[in-house]
Amino acid sequence: MNGITKFGLAASAALILAACDGGSNNEEISVTPPPPPPPPESSFVRVHHSVADAPDVNVLVNGDTVLSEVPYTASSGVLELDEGTYSIQVDGILPDGSFATVIGPADVALNGNNRYEVFAVGKVGDASIAPLIIENPVTDIAAGNLRLQVVHAAPDAPMVDIYLTAPDADLAAEQAAATLEFGDFTPQIDVPAGDYRVRVTVAGDPAAVAFDSGTLPLAAGADLVIAAIENTQTGESPVMLQVADGESATVLADANAGAEIRVVHAVADAPNVDVTLNNADTPAIADLAFRQATDFIGLAAGDYLVDVAAAGGTPVVIDDAALTLATSDSFSVYAVGELTGDGITLALVEDQQRRIATAAQVQIVHASAAAGPVDIYVTATADISTADPVFSNVPFDTTALASTGYVQLAEGEYVVTVTPTGSKDAAIGPVTVNLAAGNIYTAIAVDADGGGAPLQLILLDDFVAQP
DSSP states (O other): OTTOOOOOHHHHHHHHHHHHHTTSOOOOOOOOOOOOOOOOOEEEEEEEEOOTTOOOEEEEETTEEEEEEEOTTOBOOOEEEESEEEEEEEEEEOTTSOEEEEEEEEEEEEOTTEEEEEEEESOTTTTOOEEEEEEEEOOOOOTTEEEEEEEEOOTTSOSEEEEEEOTTOOGGGOOOSEEEOTTOBOOOEEEESEEEEEEEEETTOTTOEEEEEEEEEEOTTOEEEEEEEEOOSSSSOSEEEEEEETTEEEEEOOTTOOEEEEEEEOOTTOOOEEEEETTOSSOSEEEEOTTOBOOOEEEOSEEEEEEEEETTSOSEEEEEEEEEEOTTOEEEEEEEEETTTTEEEEEEEEOOOOOOTTOEEEEEEEOOSSOOSEEEEEESSSOOTTOOOSEEEEOOOSSSOEEOOOEEEOSEEEEEEEEETTOOSOSEEEEEEEEOTTOEEEEEEEOOTTSSSSOEEEEEETOOEEO
């Protein structure tokens, strides 16, 4: 059929309209344009950092950073996005400021009027870190109720039963609300507001309680996502709870987690000492020598009176010093100062024991009564002539002992040198140390035995010094 031209749909329609008109007049034909498409519905996304051995992370959407320096146990606010497909990526922040992508980039389809809980779970150490994405419809919570959803995000915990009961309920007479393996989660559950108790047990054994929240007052309207994650704080429970509600997140420790302290004898001119709590008949710590430290000791949260005396009980050099400990507190308690000078006091330095697979964590504490302010150098070689101190003008203060905090460093060999502030003359070091990723190191600058110079170090945790 030569000579026939194929018209598009619009052209064919125009010819039909012209034929119907018959050419009898030149009236314009009015065509109503189609209505615009409806605007896209919103999707909602919240991100949870639940990987215990991971560093802080950045979260990227379509290549743009939307969340920065998110730490372990944190949950973001709720992000609102148009429905559609997005590229999601999570980057771990390394000690040198560079990034390592630990999740993605992965395309994730987000449906309108749904909320997505995006958990980073697993471990960096065994390369099992992965996203866990939970999709829930956005619906109203009935008046007087609250909503909760429970997630098993602790990779080393076994299959567990989750109980949500009245505070005084006997688990032997209760039915588990859910049984979960790592990576499982419950549906959303709506319950009346009131006082509850969350207990986590080994699956099938209500007597094997691994976590106990104690009494929890839960308010009407709360919309809770509760993840069981690895416990990196105090206590014997293998898990703690990461609780996200709206724009905030909190960590809920086991009701019996208590606090923990270790005691460090950093007074160079003092004899061995006994440490007694709450005026007990026998010391909690006996015959602790200068430069010695105890292991961490678990204590119930509460108020304590602390006495420090020469070994055997007299003389008492610190009498009824007040110490208040809250649940999950972890402190080193330093006896510092000079017995023959201004006296001895107790000073607290906060500790943390969460290990990060991508970094060594180093803390240096200034506890030398004989030294004034110091500069601290961490260098590749023993030559500090052209180096700047990593920490400058660090003071000695018996009431607020100065610490560098936990500094993250890449695995490798370093040289540590401590000098009087403004000087390049070493008061300690240079000391060569090998640091391994995943380890924690504490070094404490103290006086020479008996007092005065030369200064020396107390090494704690995983610190290994090489002369």
